[in-house]
Amino acid sequence: MNESILIVDDEPDICDMISLMLKRQGYDVTVAFTGEHCLQILDERPVDILVLDIMMPKMDGWEVLDGIAETGKNPKVIICTVTDPEREMMRKYEGRFHSFFNKSKNITKLVDVVRELTE
Numbered sequence: 001m002n003e004s005i006l007i008v009d010d011e012p013d014i015c016d017m018i019s020l021m022l023k024r025q026g027y028d029v030t031v032a033f034t035g036e037h038c039l040q041i042l043d044e045r046p047v048d049i050l051v052l053d054i055m056m057p058k059m060d061g062w063e064v065l066d067g068i069a070e071t072g073k074n075p076k077v078i079i080c081t082v083t084d085p086e087r088e089m090m091r092k093y094e095g096r097f098h099s100f101f102n103k104s105k106n107i108t109k110l111v112d113v114v115r116e117l118t119e
Helices: 012-024 035-044 059-073 087-092 107-118
Strands: 004-008 030-031 049-052 076-081 099-102
Touching: 004 012, 004 035, 004 099, 012 030, 012 107, 030 035, 035 049, 035 059, 049 059, 059 076, 076 107, 099 107
Parallel strands: 004 030, 004 049, 049 076, 076 099
Antiparallel strands: none
16 A cells, blocks of 8 residues: 555644654555644655645645645645535635545544545
């Protein structure tokens, strides 16, 4: 399994937990704690899947999606956040992410969501 996954979340504990779960499944995992760092990584190398938090300081997940659109890159994006995003924002960004995952429910199920995108 060579899929490259970038986790973007401002909470180090969440990043550590998700990273460990995905590494155990054989994925190549990188972590970014800010939207700016995420875009820098995407500029430097290809990423297959992006696990993206919405609620982050300075540059939120929606702004990251805008930045990705400007790069012309097309990683599969899983929105992974603790709150349900507003319907308006979900509609606005429809087609720019592949899945929505509420990380406050059962974070271990995220592995299943990633697996579905890599099959």
